[in-house]
Amino acid sequence: MSKPYFIPPIDEEPRMPGSEAELDPPPQWEPRYKGSERLKDKVAIVTGGDSGIGRAVAALFAREGADIAIVYLGGEEDADAAETKAFVENEGRKAITIAGDLGDVDFAKSVVAQTIDAFGKLDVLVSVAGEQHPDTDLGDITPEQLLRTFQSNIHSMFYLTQAALPHLKEGAAIINTTSITAYAGEKELLDYSSTKGAIVAFTRSLSAQLAPKKIRVNGVAPGPIWTPLNPFGGSTPEKLATFGADTPMGRPGQPNEVAPSYLFLACGDSSYMSGQVLHPNGGMIVNG
Known part of the structure; x- marks a missing residue:
């Protein structure tokens, strides 16, 4: 390969994340309260x-006053991206959509x-x-899948953080998405x-590096959050049948129950927090 970038064959794995419009029941993603201009x-x-x-x-960031660059894979997800963009604009904010694969360093730039x-x-x-591919045996994970994941x-x-850093100034915020699987395993x-x-370690290490810059x-x-990721190939049918049932709350979470964690970390309310991870997970204790 001329660069460290692998494009999987079309028929190798289900395409992710898939169309949210096809989910039944539909995920709850719209903000649940009025904004207060925190962004x-x-x-x-x-x-x-x-x-x-x-x-x-x-959607929540737009309600709180932010303009948004919506980045997504493209293709089947174009309609979903257009709907997100329309919501942002209906909130009186600006939005652009950018389609492509962030695993390609040139696209990230x-x-x-x-x-x-x-x-x-x-x-x-x-x-x-992100993406995930369920395998019950370690030996079933191909080198191609490992690299792709x-x-x-x-x-x-x-790649994206490296490209963004020259433009981030004092007071900026970086928020990375890890998972309960990093703490509890799966x-x-x-x-x-x-x-x-790796994302947890990256977050903590980058926090230490950027603290002097006040970023x-x-x-x-x-x-377990009800999104297209699991229904469109990210989970086995057996797991999907009881998705979220093993949490103390006995159900999967909704996207708009997770988004406020990102808002808190993006705005001034969390001005004395860095290198930390929030855990919207239905009550599971992971000590992380």
Whole structure:
């Protein structure tokens, strides 16, 4: 390969994240309360902003006064991205959609360049996009799948953050998405869980590096959340049948129950927090 970037064959794995419009019941992603301008006139990049948690974050940030660059894979997800963009604009804010694969370093650079061209600045970087492929046996994880999962979940985070840093100033916030699997493990998601552990370490280490610049870096570790990721190939049918039932609350979470964690970490309410991870996971205790 001329560069460390792997494009999987079309028929190798289900395409992710899939269309949110096809989910039954539909996820709850719209903000549940009025905004209070906690992100007034800020500019945010939100990856995975077409659907799921990313869509809920983009919608809530817009309600709180931010303009949004919605980054997503493209293709089947175009309609979802357009709906997210329309919501942002209906909130009186500006939005652009940028489609492509963040595992490609050149695309990651392009995302930041397009955001700066459109809005002139960048205040908040939110990385949500990722993928997972269930395997019950370690031996079933191919080298291609391993590379692809790390490329989508953690390499992309390095690339996008590297591109964004020259534009982030004092008071900026970086928010990374890890997972409960980084703390509790998941026997059918060995490669995915490994990337999420790497994200925790990346978040803590980058926080230490950027603290002198007064740029905060935190993370969110969701539990089972009802998004397209699991129904569109990210979970086995057996797991999907009882998705979220093993949490103390006995149900999966909704995207708009997770988005406020990102808002808290993006705004001044969390001005004395960096290197931390919030755990919207239905009451599971992970001591992380």
